[in-house]
Amino acid sequence: MTVTLPNVLTILRLVAAPAIAVMFLYFNRPWADWFALVLFVSAAITDWIDGYLARSWKQETKLGAMLDPIADKAMVVIALMVIVGYSSMSPWLVLPATFILFREVFVSGLREYLGDVAGTLKVTKLAKWKTTAQMVAIACLFAQGVFEHYFGMSVFGMDNAMVLDILQGREEDVLGLWWKMEGMIWAGRLGLWLLWLAAALTVLTGIDYFAKALPHLKERD
Template sequence: MPLNIPIALTWLRIAMIPLIVGVFYLPDAWTAGWRDAAAALAFIVAAVTDWLDGWLARRWNQTSAFGAFLDPVADKLMVCAALLILLDLGRVDSLIALVIIGREITISALREWMAKIGASSSVAVNWLGKFKTAAQMVAIPCLLYWAPWRGLPIRWIGTVLIIVAAILTFWSMCWYLRMAWPQMRERATGGPQ
């Protein structure tokens, strides 16, 4: 396993997940009103490391197969953990959480299978996935923070963006499945159609 700064940042993102989750299990008397802000800030720091580790890996030519595997795993763990907390707090609808988490599992399995059959380029990341990720990475800290901030309706912004993220999530899942469909059909029938 290679260890460099980009991979260390990815590991840091994974290590921050218990922090984001853990603050919601502290007694209210201990958090004195800073719980939501701390969780939102931790999520923002983790999201920034997501961008930074990829940028550094490309800039310093430190990309690796392990880093390419670990980075999306860290992202999915972080988003799924935050969604489960938000679901428990009643700040996100269960259908939205199901769509986002279900898509992550489905596309991860699809990418693994496509890689096994040598067709991973069919399900390479595209612009739709990037917009979906951006909407999620802004919506989730807004929903974690929940309170108005400097007159901005953070709760409303987060709610709208998580709905947008769920729509983009479903759309991107359909797009990836459509791209993989010829390979899936060929494997199911035993030959090209």
């Protein structure tokens, strides 16, 4: 096993995946949301860094090639599980998450069946865009949780009339309710839009991968 800096970063990203869920077990919100957001964004950044370093330093290894997609899938699957689990189970969130999770399980099973042949099926640019859309969408949805809980903490003890007066400018917004609410709304919208885009790209790349794998599946019949 070759231990290189890109491989170390990939392993750290793999370890960070379950740590996202652990944050919600040991910390109250919004701290759990904050820690999960920082962990996820840091892992997404190292995903780009370790790939760049491996190519630039010519340190691409079999270990890295094996662990990199596993780390990516683990981050996305666990993060989506946490987000859906702490959401209101809105179908607008559950449906794209289901498409993404189904595709990841399907392609992983297909890769396992194909064995060494799977390595010849190269990652497309569309698949890279899919991963980027997933990562940004999930980061936005974690950010929505941060804004939502700060807003909830700020309005605690206020009645609806007082909150409405502040948001509509009839009362001074000392606690910053307006920007917290706007942050919550727009982070949620952007996250949901990007999650649906990621789901669409996920389905397309899944179909593309299956089409490329089909000749190899026929050879095995």
